[in-house]
Amino acid sequence: MHRLGISLYPEHSTPEKDRAYMQLAAKHGFSRIFTCLLSVKKDAENTIAEFGSFVREAHELGFVVAVDTNEDVFERLGATPFDLTPFERMGVDIIRLDGHFGDQGDIMITRNPQGIQIEFNASCSLGLDLLIRRGADPRVMTVCHNFFPEPYTGLSEETFQARNAQYKGLGLTLAAFVSSREAETFGPWPVFAGLPTCEDDRRRPIDLQARHLLASGLVDDVIVGNCFASEDELAALAAVDTTRVTMRIDTVPDITDAEREVIWDFDHTTRGDASAYMLRSSWPRLAFKERPIAPRTWDDPMFHRGDVLVPNDNMAHYRGELEVALRDFENDGTRNLVGRIPAEELFLLDYIAPEHPFGFVRP
Known part of the structure; x- marks a missing residue:
């Protein structure tokens, strides 16, 4: 089943704006939220408290929440691949790994007792099949592409299709990003040219971006990478027929x-x-x-x-x-x-x- 998602960056926004955007997206049937801890510079306790409050509010509206992380984020929060307690306290549903902890760390993180889903970077060629053969738990593994703030750096069609085939062949849920074309949208970094996965989607209307991703037959979840998309854009995404190429x-x-x-x-x-x-x-x-x-x-x-x-x-x-x-x-x-x-x-x-x-x- 396909899911629609939005992205929010609380450190660059206000709780009031974030809440209103979540309510708007929920009204149109969106059920995923992506957010980023890579650009957050506060200490562990403040980060856990602020994002914990954000996640609770998202859960009340029916969203699952993914947080983008890397080794530096883990260190800053006091987490390890063997101890995800800080993320459990935050209440996150999905930890996206923008970096890696070596084969043993990547295997063990999928065996976390909290059952938190672990999302690997679908835009890179990773040996996830080998990790699974060596003990990683595919039941908690998903993959999500990168988004690309800098113009002309998004994935080519050929790379996008190759990576999709690689990971869908393992039966993993796959997510990718589309981009709002509203003025003054933003992401985690001070670059404002949109946040799509595929370069050719950067200047397309948002519903066409989604219809492109879905036409591949390999993308499960479509997430708006930048915020805030307009209500017209959210409604256009919600109206896309996910059952066929249109x-x-x-x-x-x-x-x-x-x-x-x-x-x-x-x-x-x-x-x-x-x-x-x-x-x-x-x-x-x-x-x-x-x-x-x-x-x-x-x-x-x-x-x-x-x-x-x-x-x-x-x-x-x-x-x-x-x-x-x-x-x-x-x-x-x-x-x-x-x-x-x-x-x-x-x-x-x-x-x-x-x-x-x-x-x-x-x-």
Whole structure:
């Protein structure tokens, strides 16, 4: 099951602002909070007291809380891989390790008697399979990608996919970050260019960032890395269909009610006998076996990648099928153009495998 999360940085905010943001996110169904102890410089008792209060309030609203840590944080709090008492006092649910304690330490930290989940860095290539074979407990192990404040430093698509496959192959829950595009957002460090995991997501709308992460089929939890996202952004994330790859569509001005029905009233699944030229969803054909779809002329002699098409009465056997062009092919009058996928979303077509579900974002 997918979860949505927000990030909060209490040392750079106020309890009142944090509380209001948690309440807003909870209203939209968010259930994870990420926060960072790396940038906190207070002594152990003050840190435990302040973050303990923060965590209790988050729990009251139904959130699980992850804290980002490293060896310095452990030392400052008086914790070790063999003794997580300071984190237990804080009440945290997940300890994210931005650093490591050697194989033995990393194994033993997963065996903590408090049952605190241990989250490893999914953006690095770690031998977690070896740790599990040597005694680490996979039942408390998860992975979470980094976020990248500095422009042009986020993960490439190739690295993102490789790391995801590496850790999902172990059956571990995987989280990644999207970024609010609101002005004056912030994170744990004084860099303000957003906090995504993938570089290509940095300038995309927040719902498209999430649809990208989910399209990979390997990301479980989507977390907003910076704060504060607007309510519109939180609502847009909450509205994302997590069950399939979804794309926006710009419909043609003269689209008919029947063609709208084909687009939005069916669960689309690509055929297993896939074509290189188009995605095909054939189920709507059954509903239009005896119903007409009048041909409509389109001046362009070719269809292009991202064109959304519906066969018309000139190809009655396939009438009502929904098709999405993957490459250019001839417009021979047997298909009506009903819309186009926007250029910035065409990359999502690459994620739709044969026999996989897909759909379109309702306007």
